[in-house]
Amino acid sequence: MLFKRSQKNEIYAPVDGIYVKQELINDPTYATTIMGVGCGVRPANNIVKSPVDGEIMMVFPTGHAVGLKRKDGVEILIHIGIDTVNLQGKGFTTLVKQGDKVNVGAELVRFDQEIIKQNDLDPTVIVIFTNTNGHEITLHNESESITTRDVIADVK
Template sequence: MDYKRAAKKIIATVGEEKLKSKVEILAPIEGTVVKLDEVPDQVFAEKVMGYGIAIEPSTDKVVSPVEGEVIHLLDSNHAVGLRTTDGVEILIHIGIDTIKMEGQGFKSFVKEGDKVEIGDDLIEFDLDKVNEEAKSILTPVVITNTDQFAMITRLQEGIINIGDKILEVKF
């Protein structure tokens, strides 16, 4: 059997993007991985927003963990939503109850509709200010359209660096 010819026929039939079986989400910030159920906010802890992890940040800059598009940016710049080229939607929410800071200490480098590459700067924030004024510094990174995927797996525990693989989304 000619496997190359068979593969080309499958690609032509279903499209190359449908053959991808997983998407890896990289760490958008340095820090320590924390289980989502430890976040002091029911919406995240009970996975109402979706499945993922939280990171206790040790740096003040959030970068894109994927190639895709900015689909949501709160006016206060404390949270950003991204969609990968494969349709995985990711929310990165800096701290808990940071909306009350009304944008003080947050600076965005992107706007809705922007295309982003892995490692592009998204948001910079005052780590000390967030630590002082927010309920928690924990930064959830969640897949908001969890129900569209077969499985989402946490890949890391403990201390992580930007670019480490933190989540795997299987189709």
């Protein structure tokens, strides 16, 4: 028997680690909803994966941030660390480029937490919904410890 795949409404964690509520992110730009609703993850590893099926809309030249867009128009910014743009790409390896189509779990960026920490920077990986395209985003934060297999938000 064949089953029709339903449209996925889930947004998965981009990295394994500890969930951080938006208001607890150590940067006022992301801790408020100025750029959009979202959350953070204190990373337990050094690989950022795609939280959705979609298209890579932007990759910062320094490798510290990636923008994705789902087929339904929802846009997501993944920002690795706070003030990590100042590292000028040191410790970041991008594995995708603008225009690439990716599926949930595809590796996007590898980063070196030790370099981030040696420069007295916060390695928290931030997920912000910069454009909901009229959809409602419901964040999940019941669990403190999460993996890339865990849903962090739903789109309605």
